[in-house]
Structures are given as C-alpha cells and as structure tokens.
Amino acid sequence: MMDRAGDGDGERISCEQAIERVYEFLDGELDPDWTERVREHLEVCRRCYPHFNFERIFLDHVRSKGLCPERNELLEQRIREALLPD
Amino acid sequence: MTAAGDRRAQFEAEALVHLDALYGLALRLTGGDRARAEDLVQETALKAWRGWDGFEPGTNARAWLLTILRNTFINEFRRMQRHPDPVTFDEIAERSVFADVAEEDPEGGFFDRLVDAEVSRAVDELPDEFRVPVVLSDLEGLSYQEISDVMGIPVGTVKSRLHRARRRLQRRLYSYAKEMGYLS
Numbered sequence: 091m092m093d094r095a096g097d098g099d100g101e102r103i104s105c106e107q108a109i110e111r112v113y114e115f116l117d118g119e120l121d122p123d124w125t126e127r128v129r130e131h132l133e134v135c136r137r138c139y140p141h142f143n144f145e146r147i148f149l150d151h152v153r154s155k156g157l158c159p160e161r162n163e164l165l166e167q168r169i170r171e172a173l174l175p176d
Numbered sequence: 177m178t179a180a181g182d183r184r185a186q187f188e189a190e191a192l193v194h195l196d197a198l199y200g201l202a203l204r205l206t207g208g209d210r211a212r213a214e215d216l217v218q219e220t221a222l223k224a225w226r227g228w229d230g231f232e233p234g235t236n237a238r239a240w241l242l243t244i245l246r247n248t249f250i251n252e253f254r255r256m257q258r259h260p261d262p263v264t265f266d267e268i269a270e271r272s273v274f275a276d277v278a279e280e281d282p283e284g285g286f287f288d289r290l291v292d293a294e295v296s297r298a299v300d301e302l303p304d305e306f307r308v309p310v311v312l313s314d315l316e317g318l319s320y321q322e323i324s325d326v327m328g329i330p331v332g333t334v335k336s337r338l339h340r341a342r343r344r345l346q347r348r349l350y351s352y353a354k355e356m357g358y359l360s
Contacts, residue, residue, distance in 0.1 A: 117313070117338075119319070119320050119335075140278070143282075145272070147283060151295065151349075153314050155295040156295050156314060157311075158293075159196035160196060160199050160203060162214065165218070169192070169195065172218065
C-alpha cells in the first residue's frame with residue numbers, strides 16, 4: 091500500500107489536516123474513515139481539541155440565534171387581503 | 177360553513193400562522209432586504225394558496241411553506257448569479273478567531289453575550305454567495321448534497337464556501353464582541 095501522509099489505514103493525521111476538516115466533521119459530512127481519523131487526532135491533540143470545541147460552540151450560536159421569526163403586521167394584512175377576499 | 181370558507185379557514189389556521197417564520201427566513205436569505213423579503217413571503221403565500229388543495233392535512237405545513245419560499249428565492253438567485261462577481265479571498269477575514277481568543281476566552285463565552293440581532297446582522301452582511309449556503313446549512317439544516325442540488329453548484333464548492341463564510345461570520349462576531357467590550 092502507498093504510504094501517503096494521512097491517506098492510509100490507521101495513519102495519524104496532522105493538525106492541519108484535522109483543522110481543514112473541522113466544519114465537515116462538525117456537520118457530520120465526513121466519511122466514516124476520515125471521521126475516525128479526526129476523532130483519533132482529537133483524542134490525543136491538546137491543541138486541536140479546544141479549537142474544535144470552540145468551533146462547535148460558534149456553530150451552535152449561529153444555529154440558535156441566526157434565524158429569528160419576525161412579525162410584520164402590514165405584510166400579514168396585505169397577504170390576507172390578497173389571498174382571502176371576503 | 178361553505179367549502180370555500182372551510183378551505184380559507186384551514187389555510188389561515190395551518191399556513192398563515194407560519195408567516196413570521198417565513199418572513200424571518202426571507203430576511204436572512206435576502207440579506208436583510210425588507211422589500212425583497214416581503215415580496216418573497218407574499219409570492220410564497222400566493223403559491224401555497226394556489227396549491228393548498230394538494231397539501232395533505234396533518235403533514236408539516238411549516239416545512240412545506242419554507243420549501244416553497246426557499247425554492248422561489250433560489251430560482252431568482254440562480255437567474256441573477258449567471259454572471260456573479262468573483263468573491264475575493266480575504267485571508268484575514270477567513271482565519272479562525274480561535275488563535276486570537278485562545279488565551280482569554282477559549283470556550284467562546286463571548287458568543288453567549290451576543291444577541292440574536294447581532295448574529296442576524298452578521299449573516300446579512302455576508303456576500304450573497306457565502307450567505308445563502310450558511311442560511312441553508314446552519315439555519316435550515318440542509319445537507320451539503322441538498323445545498324448543492326438547490327444551488328446548482330458542486331458539493332466541493334458548497335464545502336469551501338461554507339468554510340469561508342463561517343470564518344467571515346465568526347470574525348464579524350468577534351469584532352462586535354470587541355466593540356461591545358465583551359473581549360479585550
């Protein structure tokens with residue numbers, strides 16, 4: 091088997107390779123093989139673990155605060171008049 | 177009640193109750209453009225009303241309406257994006273802020289202090305090509321493949337735009353936090 095960095099079974103990956111994939115990992119979009127490699131890296135890397143944790147907290151905030159329903163009474167009235175004439 | 181009255185009452189009770197959510201999504205997709213967001217919601221409501229007979233009662237009306245709104249927006253967006261301006265690479269804006277806060281606030285406590293309006297504003301300020309994938313992914317929960325399908329761009333492009341968009345968004349939130357004195 092070719093011995094390419096980070097591309098063979100069970101090979102350790104670098105911090106750079108882990109960080110490049112931070113959002114794919116947190117989004118659950120990495121394939122199982124890469125997910126496992128990143129997970130293994132995070133178990134042993136004191137630098138990347140807090141970084142990943144920070145990115146996860148950031149995404150949680152965007153997801154919970156970014157989409158706020160907003161009331162627009164004039165729009166509601168306009169729609170009711172246009173769609174539901176008495 | 178007449179059949180027409182029934183239909184109307186049902187539409188009011190099951191569809192129009194979601195107007196606030198529709199308007200919220202429309203605002204984020206259009207980058208806070210109120211006039212465009214209002215038109216988008218109105219067009220969505222009109223399409224939903226026309227298609228109401230095909231809607232299966234008891235299924236998720238909110239999800240159905242949000243999908244109509246998203247598709248309506250994306251059709252227009254894709255028409256306008258046939259000749260998009262190239263998005264320039266901004267090395268500083270796209271660097272994670274983790275290194276900047278690792279000493280002072282490694283767990284991102286400053287995010288807690290930002291209010292919803294600041295996060296929405298930061299999303300609105302992203303260039304279109306970056307904002308739309310963020311809205312679809314982080315606010316609507318679509319997968320990379322679904323975003324690729326609706327936007328008509330390769331999955332690899334979705335991935336890189338999301339990455340760059342989130343970094344820009346994060347740096348903007350970091351700047352707000354500094355302006356507000358949440359970070360030194």
